[in-house]
Amino acid sequence: MSEIRKRNKEVAIEKPSVIDNKIENKTTIFFSRIVVISSLLIVVYFSSKDEKVITFASQTETLIGKGLVVECSQDYINEINKYDECYPKECKRFVTDQVVSAREVDNLLKIAKKGFQFGGSDGGASILDLHSGALSKGQHFINIYKIEATKYLFSENDYNILRVIKEKIKYAVAQHFGADPNKLYLTSPTFFSELTSRKPSNIHDEYWHPHVDKETYRSFHYTSLLYLGDYGVDFKGGRFVFIDEKFNRTIEPKKGRVSMFTSGRENFHYVEKVTSGVRYALTVAFTCDKQFEIN
Numbered sequence: 001m002s003e004i005r006k007r008n009k010e011v012a013i014e015k016p017s018v019i020d021n022k023i024e025n026k027t028t029i030f031f032s033r034i035v036v037i038s039s040l041l042i043v044v045y046f047s048s049k050d051e052k053v054i055t056f057a058s059q060t061e062t063l064i065g066k067g068l069v070v071e072c073s074q075d076y077i078n079e080i081n082k083y084d085e086c087y088p089k090e091c092k093r094f095v096t097d098q099v100v101s102a103r104e105v106d107n108l109l110k111i112a113k114k115g116f117q118f119g120g121s122d123g124g125a126s127i128l129d130l131h132s133g134a135l136s137k138g139q140h141f142i143n144i145y146k147i148e149a150t151k152y153l154f155s156e157n158d159y160n161i162l163r164v165i166k167e168k169i170k171y172a173v174a175q176h177f178g179a180d181p182n183k184l185y186l187t188s189p190t191f192f193s194e195l196t197s198r199k200p201s202n203i204h205d206e207y208w209h210p211h212v213d214k215e216t217y218r219s220f221h222y223t224s225l226l227y228l229g230d231y232g233v234d235f236k237g238g239r240f241v242f243i244d245e246k247f248n249r250t251i252e253p254k255k256g257r258v259s260m261f262t263s264g265r266e267n268f269h270y271v272e273k274v275t276s277g278v279r280y281a282l283t284v285a286f287t288c289d290k291q292f293e294i295n
């Protein structure tokens with residue numbers, strides 16, 4: 001009997017401490033939940049800030065083709081309306097790693113470097129336009145076709161390599177936008193670019209400003225870019241960025257990667273500053289207006 005009472009007593013004594021424990025546990029759980037929830041909120045807040053930039057085409061992937069349809073800007077429609085067979089089925093961006101081979105890229109790089117060794121802007125951006133002969137040098141441009149040393153710098157073979165690439169890209173553009181390749185004309189400027197992290201010395205060096213190609217170059221209807229180097233390997237920074245309403249979308253340059261897009265306001269974009277290394281690319285543009293055709 002006394003044992004039972006004793007046990008009861010013990011139980012009676014123990015009870016309050018169990019309740020206390022439970023209360024303590026509940027408070028701990030309550031506070032740890034607050035900590036977990038608020039840290040989750042913090043993580044979500046910061047990662048959603050980061051998520052405003054989407055990688056549309058990563059350097060590490062090889063794309064057969066990836067496209068995104070965007071709504072054509074009114075200005076673009078108004079202008080391109082009159083060119084029946086050059087009219088895009090839809091405005092969009094398209095990236096493919098299948099059009100230009102590694103060998104072709106190597107050849108193009110040799111051509112670009114051969115030209116750039118005679119030029120080079122004081123700032124971070126240089127261009128070489130083999131059609132007009134314009135080459136950045138110091139604060140200005142020189143015309144390589146007017147200088148003895150560079151007049152015959154490029155061989156017939158170099159021009160042929162370039163011509164083949166431009167044709168290939170033209171057919172790819174025509175195919176992906178549903179246009180007639182015979183109604184699509186290569187236009188000016190079509191050029192090699194060399195971007196470095198050097199400080200800008202004039203406005204031409206400031207390639208990172210957001211812009212609409214159609215507003216910079218009136219004759220452009222389709223813009224395409226061929227990358228000659230790898231993002232994160234040959235250079236840092238220098239991603240191509242489409243500025244969209246909710247998210248910005250980046251294209252990471254990759255050797256042989258071709259991006260193409262309609263040149264209107266629907267494809268507002270900029271190129272990030274290169275922070276190290278050298279970034280080479282070839283800009284190839286097409287117009288629907290035959291009067292702006294170049295060879």
Ligand SMILES: *[C@@H]1O[C@H](CO)[C@@H](O)[C@H](O)[C@H]1NC(C)=O
Nearest residue numbers: 052053210243245246247248
């Ligand atoms: C996209 O980039 C532009 C230019 O750098 C910037 O002003 C804008 O805030 C960015 N948009 C988003 C959603 O991050």
